[in-house]
Amino acid sequence: MKALVTGVAGFIGSTLAERLLAEGAEVVGIDCFTDYYPRPTKERNLAGPRAHPRFRFVESRLQDADLNRLLSDRTHIFHLAAQAGVRKSWGRDFAVYTQNNVEATQMLLEAACGKPALERLVYASSSSVYGDLVAMPMKEDARPQPVSPYGVSKLAAEQLCYLYFANFGVPTVSLRYFTVYGPRQRPDMGFHKFLRAAILQEPITIYGDGEQTRDFTYVHDAVTATIAAAVRGLPGRVYNVGGGSRVTINQVLEMIGRVSGRQPRIQVDPAQKGDMRHTYADTSLARADLGLDPKVGLEEGLAAEYTWLAGIL
DSSP states (O other): OEEEEETTTSHHHHHHHHHHHHTTOEEEEEEOOOTTSOHHHHHHHTHHHHTSTTEEEEESOGGGSOHHHHHTTOSEEEEOOOOOOSTTOSGGGHHHHIIIIIIHHHHHHHHHTTOTTOOEEEEEEEGGGSOSSSOSSBOTTSOOOOSSHHHHHHHHHHHHHHHHHHHHOOOEEEEEEOOEESTTOOTTSHHHHHHHHHHHTOOEEEETTSOOEEEEEEHHHHHHHHHHHHHHOOTTOEEEEOOSEEEEHHHHHHHHHHHHTSOOOEEEEOOOTTOOSBOOBOOHHHHHHHOOOOOOOHHHHHHHHHHHHHHHO
8 A cells, every 4th residue: 555644743644654554555644734733742643654664754735735746656545634623613713724624625636636546535524514413323324514614614525525536536435533532632632631631630621511422433443444444445435433432521521530540620611612512423334334343442542542641741
């Protein structure tokens, strides 16, 4: 496999690159180090891949890169580059989301047209595309109605992937990740914030009543599904990738107390616009086509993230 990983310095991208390299792939990684969180964190994520002889790094926005040259011999593209974050996607900042999530994806897809070596382009979408009005568990054929500008941008890019498949034969597969967590998780994400607060014995802030639920997916299970999608995923298809660990935020806090050995101190703030109330993945399609079989339970995964975070604070 000759892979291109976009967003390679990120949480999932760097973990994916390491797995691909371990499995014998040749990897080109591209990242532009957006300022959403500190560059040193992303540089630390890249330490392993940078030391590997089959890895080459390109620092660039996709919009500025020579994509025709980068894709000329690639057999697989893993498109994880995106502007993350639901709560920051409102108002004036939405322009950043259209540039980094929609425009960048369109340019990558355009460059992928007519590349004979290309076997799959795997796009990292999000459960945020569903919104709050679909039945549980969420199925891929439900009508998506995102409730945040971020979700809109991810759905738009997902639709671009489909139209480039339908019109130009680009072998795209889209994965709707459900709340990925684990070592290297972004500092703006809930588990990172909760665990950091527990380690530093600071209050943990939750939004709303804590009874909202999420289907949590450990990062190595997400990576396994992503690589499987590049080999076994049907072009043009969308798959849910969930870890099967659907619990309330209040239950998460109880687990954090057990993992850290400390009783969390909770601070409650109002619910935030754009935050979905519940997520729960129907993964039957991914199980059938990709062999999805999550291995890491939530408390085990929280313990792994806690150990990683304690080691860098």
